[in-house]
Amino acid sequence: AQTVTQSQPEMSVQEAETVTLSCTYDTSESDYYLFWYKQPPSRQMILVIRQEAYKQQNATENRFSVNFQKAAKSFSLKISDSQLGDAAMYFCAYRSGGQGGSEKLVFGKGTKLTVNP
């Protein structure tokens, strides 16, 4: 079974600075997807970024980017120019590949990000 590990239960960053959240995963599959989801205090889960394992290029979404190291099974999230609204729990997640397959996600335990003004 696949596992996702987030080794940083809490992180903090100064407003406008850059922060990197770590995620490692364990799988024997070659085709899969990785995600970062954000959960602000409102409790709503929001997709931040998605990476397809067969794509070598790292995904980016505005101030959010990932460093995907497939051989190392590492998938870190970098938040640039941090804003107060970035304060949230961040979850790393894994999905097995194949469009016809199940949409079951395996989540890490989360990293709580605090943004200091």
Next chain:
Amino acid sequence: NAGVTQTPKFQVLKTGQSMTLQCAQDMNHEYMSWYRQDPGMGLRLIHYSVGAGITDQGEVPNGYNVSRSTTEDFPLRLLSAAPSQTSVYFCASSYSPEGGKLFFGSGTQLSVL
């Protein structure tokens, strides 16, 4: 566009009571799922459905029952509530060709006394 709607938002039960958490989506997604979120545990999959009439168990299915009679609705039933089922419950839907892009409801905070 309502997306994924969960009701209720909060619920308190006594041990042994039963209840149903409702989930509806209006995006015509074939895939729906239920997760529970406990402090320090992340989200864990309870049950999921790949289409009307098709359901399967996730990682933590015991004590829960689901059915999927329509594409839109995917209720989660607690048969006999236990304190261990105190948690936040999330319903999600997705369109499989966009693998893993889950749309979540706003969650149900359930306390079992």
